[in-house]
Amino acid sequence: MLTASICTIGDEILIGQIVDTNKSYISSALNTAGIKVISHLTTGDDENSIESTINSALSSSDIVIATGGLGPTKDDITKRVLAKISGNSEMFYDSKQLEIIKSICLKREVLLSDLNKDQALVPVNCTVFQNSFGTAPAMKFIIGDKLLYSLPGVPYEMQHLIELVIKDIETLGRCEKIIHHSFNSYGIPESELAQKLSEWEDNLPKGFKLAYLPNPAKGVKLRLSVYDGEELSNKETIKGLFNELKGILGNSLYGEGEDTLESVVSKALAERGETLSVAESCTGGNIGRIFTSIPGSSSLFKGGITAYDNSAKTDILGVDPGIIEKFGAVSEECVVAMAISVKKMFKTDWSISTSGIAGPDGGTDEKPLGTLWIAVSGPNVLVTKKSVYFGDRERNITRFSSGAVDFLRKTMGVELNFINV
Amino acid sequence: MLTASICTIGDEILIGQIVDTNKSYISSALNTAGIKVISHLTTGDDENSIESTINSALSSSDIVIATGGLGPTKDDITKRVLAKISGNSEMFYDSKQLEIIKSICLKREVLLSDLNKDQALVPVNCTVFQNSFGTAPAMKFIIGDKLLYSLPGVPYEMQHLIELVIKDIETLGRCEKIIHHSFNSYGIPESELAQKLSEWEDNLPKGFKLAYLPNPAKGVKLRLSVYDGEELSNKETIKGLFNELKGILGNSLYGEGEDTLESVVSKALAERGETLSVAESCTGGNIGRIFTSIPGSSSLFKGGITAYDNSAKTDILGVDPGIIEKFGAVSEECVVAMAISVKKMFKTDWSISTSGIAGPDGGTDEKPLGTLWIAVSGPNVLVTKKSVYFGDRERNITRFSSGAVDFLRKTMGVELNFINV
Numbered sequence: 093m094l095t096a097s098i099c100t101i102g103d104e105i106l107i108g109q110i111v112d113t114n115k116s117y118i119s120s121a122l123n124t125a126g127i128k129v130i131s132h133l134t135t136g137d138d139e140n141s142i143e144s145t146i147n148s149a150l151s152s153s154d155i156v157i158a159t160g161g162l163g164p165t166k167d168d169i170t171k172r173v174l175a176k177i178s179g180n181s182e183m184f185y186d187s188k189q190l191e192i193i194k195s196i197c198l199k200r201e202v203l204l205s206d207l208n209k210d211q212a213l214v215p216v217n218c219t220v221f222q223n224s225f226g227t228a229p230a231m232k233f234i235i236g237d238k239l240l241y242s243l244p245g246v247p248y249e250m251q252h253l254i255e256l257v258i259k260d261i262e263t264l265g266r267c268e269k270i271i272h273h274s275f276n277s278y279g280i281p282e283s284e285l286a287q288k289l290s291e292w293e294d295n296l297p298k299g300f301k302l303a304y305l306p307n308p309a310k311g312v313k314l315r316l317s318v319y320d321g322e323e324l325s326n327k328e329t330i331k332g333l334f335n336e337l338k339g340i341l342g343n344s345l346y347g348e349g350e351d352t353l354e355s356v357v358s359k360a361l362a363e364r365g366e367t368l369s370v371a372e373s374c375t376g377g378n379i380g381r382i383f384t385s386i387p388g389s390s391s392l393f394k395g396g397i398t399a400y401d402n403s404a405k406t407d408i409l410g411v412d413p414g415i416i417e418k419f420g421a422v423s424e425e426c427v428v429a430m431a432i433s434v435k436k437m438f439k440t441d442w443s444i445s446t447s448g449i450a451g452p453d454g455g456t457d458e459k460p461l462g463t464l465w466i467a468v469s470g471p472n473v474l475v476t477k478k479s480v481y482f483g484d485r486e487r488n489i490t491r492f493s494s495g496a497v498d499f500l501r502k503t504m505g506v507e508l509n510f511i512n513v
Numbered sequence: 514m515l516t517a518s519i520c521t522i523g524d525e526i527l528i529g530q531i532v533d534t535n536k537s538y539i540s541s542a543l544n545t546a547g548i549k550v551i552s553h554l555t556t557g558d559d560e561n562s563i564e565s566t567i568n569s570a571l572s573s574s575d576i577v578i579a580t581g582g583l584g585p586t587k588d589d590i591t592k593r594v595l596a597k598i599s600g601n602s603e604m605f606y607d608s609k610q611l612e613i614i615k616s617i618c619l620k621r622e623v624l625l626s627d628l629n630k631d632q633a634l635v636p637v638n639c640t641v642f643q644n645s646f647g648t649a650p651a652m653k654f655i656i657g658d659k660l661l662y663s664l665p666g667v668p669y670e671m672q673h674l675i676e677l678v679i680k681d682i683e684t685l686g687r688c689e690k691i692i693h694h695s696f697n698s699y700g701i702p703e704s705e706l707a708q709k710l711s712e713w714e715d716n717l718p719k720g721f722k723l724a725y726l727p728n729p730a731k732g733v734k735l736r737l738s739v740y741d742g743e744e745l746s747n748k749e750t751i752k753g754l755f756n757e758l759k760g761i762l763g764n765s766l767y768g769e770g771e772d773t774l775e776s777v778v779s780k781a782l783a784e785r786g787e788t789l790s791v792a793e794s795c796t797g798g799n800i801g802r803i804f805t806s807i808p809g810s811s812s813l814f815k816g817g818i819t820a821y822d823n824s825a826k827t828d829i830l831g832v833d834p835g836i837i838e839k840f841g842a843v844s845e846e847c848v849v850a851m852a853i854s855v856k857k858m859f860k861t862d863w864s865i866s867t868s869g870i871a872g873p874d875g876g877t878d879e880k881p882l883g884t885l886w887i888a889v890s891g892p893n894v895l896v897t898k899k900s901v902y903f904g905d906r907e908r909n910i911t912r913f914s915s916g917a918v919d920f921l922r923k924t925m926g927v928e929l930n931f932i933n934v
Contacts, residue, residue: 119527130562131566163704303530370819395820395829407859437828
């Protein structure tokens with residue numbers, strides 16, 4: 093099995109100023125492609141340390157992926173070290189990357205500086221993977237029988253480039269065939285899921301492994317990995333396992349692979365030719381933001397009212413001030429009025445409304461911190477739900493929002509019934 | 514200066530199942546205590562790899578902090594390796610930790626199993642730091658003239674124990690005083706900043722180092738680090754350097770340390786007793802979300818209208834349909850109408866409006882993908898701005914939003930004028 097080490101470069105990582113998410117992202121991508129990651133290494137922006145770290149990684153694994161240290165500022169010295177490791181310190185301008193840099197400068201309306209231009213300067217011994225989303229390209233070096241890739245550290249750029257890198261590694265024909273298939277669930281906490289699935293998990297066929305990947309916005313992803321056996325029969329087995337899982341978890345299963353709560357809801361709305369609006373209090377616009385993140389959503393997501401302040405609830409959404417006075421803004425009566433009103437204002441088929449206490453202040457004995465009221469109004473249906481979450485403000489807003497989208501999903505009757513392996 | 518390496522242990526990190534936040538936390542804590550972190554290393558749950566990783570870290574730094582691999586399940590073999598490295602594989606039960614384990618089991622209403630009990634079993638060559646918040650204690654080994662600490666990987670438990678570890682290190686009397694101070698800028702790309710600051714950076718006093726940390730939502734953070742000299746005079750020097758920086762960058766400097774665009778704007782609104790509303794098209798509620806993330810923002814952020822669909826712009830915000838017909842929804846005329854309307858509807862002092870093309874479709878020659886129109890309306894002021902960004906849909910929405918918040922900031926005249934070192 094091909095082995096890999098990941099080296100990330102940057103003083104900002106070593107002083108703890110940022111959490112380095114690149115290693116986790118790359119590890120997951122390599123793993124999915126059947127490449128085993130055996131170590132993570134991080135070093136500062138220091139020439140000797142970079143050199144010794146990369147050399148040590150090269151000595152222990154088949155592939156080394158380095159990120160960071162390629163920016164235009166002078167603390168970025170990685171390229172010089174890579175050239176040295178490759179045995180030739182000469183550099184040349186990669187013309188395609190230079191064109192990209194020019195067009196980026198043009199779009200940003202900044203002059204093409206020497207610093208920008210030098211981003212296209214690469215060691216002669218490397219193969220360039222152009223970076224369409226930034227100025228620094230990725231590079232590949234062949235060092236003896238090892239492969240060394242260097243990528244920019246900006247997560248967004250790295251994430252596009254790592255796909256090219258993995259495709260390149262796959263051309264070696266030495267990656268093993270690992271099948272990963274994920275089933276996405278929402279609404280059951282990880283520990284409870286593990287209990288519900290304990291017996292099923294113990295009886296998984298040989299070579300099958302289950303992992304739980306929890307995420308506050310997406311629920312718990314259940315990832316099946318298959319390391320042995322025939323691809324075709326494994327896929328048939330996965331279909332059978334899905335039916336068993338569906339029997340245990342029911343409509344808590346909402347998708348597979350990269351599906352999100354909002355993507356399955358959007359797809360269902362589009363198929364039915366229906367539309368959505370939102371009236372948000374505590375979520376402050378985040379549910380709108382979630383649906384907006386889906387390309388082409390403007391045909392189904394019409395918009396919404398963020399009524400963060402009570403006066404906005406009464407003046408804009410027309411909630412009866414008596415409701416707020418009698419029941420409070422965080423109440424079933426208030427979210428019902430909000431959902432009905434926004435649906436009428438935006439002339440949509442569906443609407444969601446939220447009102448809750450995100451914290452850190454505002455909780456009471458009766459309505460503790462983390463309390464959320466949701467209402468969903470649709471064609472011939474009006475339902476409400478109360479939940480209490482435990483988290484800080486940021487996490488509560490995230491969970492409030494995904495909880496509301498999930499409630500819409502269940503009210504619409506959207507669930508995972510067939511899978512594509 | 515004392516140097517440290519951090520080793521984290523666990524297969525779940527190497528397959529990318531979790532983002533390892535411990536390294537960043539420990540780095541920041543050590544750095545603040547004046548200990549220089551020179552490398553991060555991660556290895557899987559494999560005896561040989563753990564041994565060679567820890568030995569390699571011991572060979573290059575004065576202090577090694579290891580986390581993880583101390584849980585009760587069978588893949589946790591760290592303790593055995595540590596005993597081996599310390600030169601004596603014998604173990605004993607730490608009676609104080611055993612008491613803690615018993616009381617935890619009692620609280621959780623589970624029986625004290627052998628697995629639990631063995632959590633108190635530690636190598637004879639170590640000093641124990643009891644863990645009051647979990648079952649696995651921290652351990653300290655003296656290996657030649659180096660110090661090796663092992664902590665559990667659960668972030669919450671580790672965070673309590675690292676304080677004890679740092680106090681222990683400080684008794685050596687060899688920690689130096691490192692000062693870090695960050696200045697936060699927005700609106701100037703990293704490469705252009707580097708050019709503007711090139712001469713200034715070259716003339717920084719001895720022992721001062723500058724780093725650029727770009728972030729799509731926050732702009733570029735400029736971090737000054739001071740490794741030498743007297744604390745008091747260094748702080749005075751930083752104040753002087755700030756004044757120079759301010760002279761070069763002007764109102765692009767918006768904050769220091771953990772300040773964000775939205776936090777400085779919110780603070781200014783609160784101080785002035787003014788309020789804000791938003792009318793969002795392409796940002797879909799994200800600007801609202803950004804302001805909602807600040808605790809207590811309900812007194813200044815009243816809410817907003819997400820008018821994602823054109824009908825919402827005309828029907829809810831009352832934008833003249835003739836404007837959209839003549840100039841399009843992504844136009845100066847449209848954002849002006851949106852900003853004026855939402856400010857009136859929510860009766861606020863300030864309003865922001867956005868309309869743009871986030872992609873991936875919808876761009877034209879005249880209005881390319883990434884085009885954003887912003888309007889800001891305030892007491893006696895109405896200004897507009899057009900920008901073109903370059904990214905995928907997610908990134909464009911993030912940059913559109915921070916660009917709009919920054920435009921509000923500049924229109925309000927909020928900038929960084931004094932610093933607290």
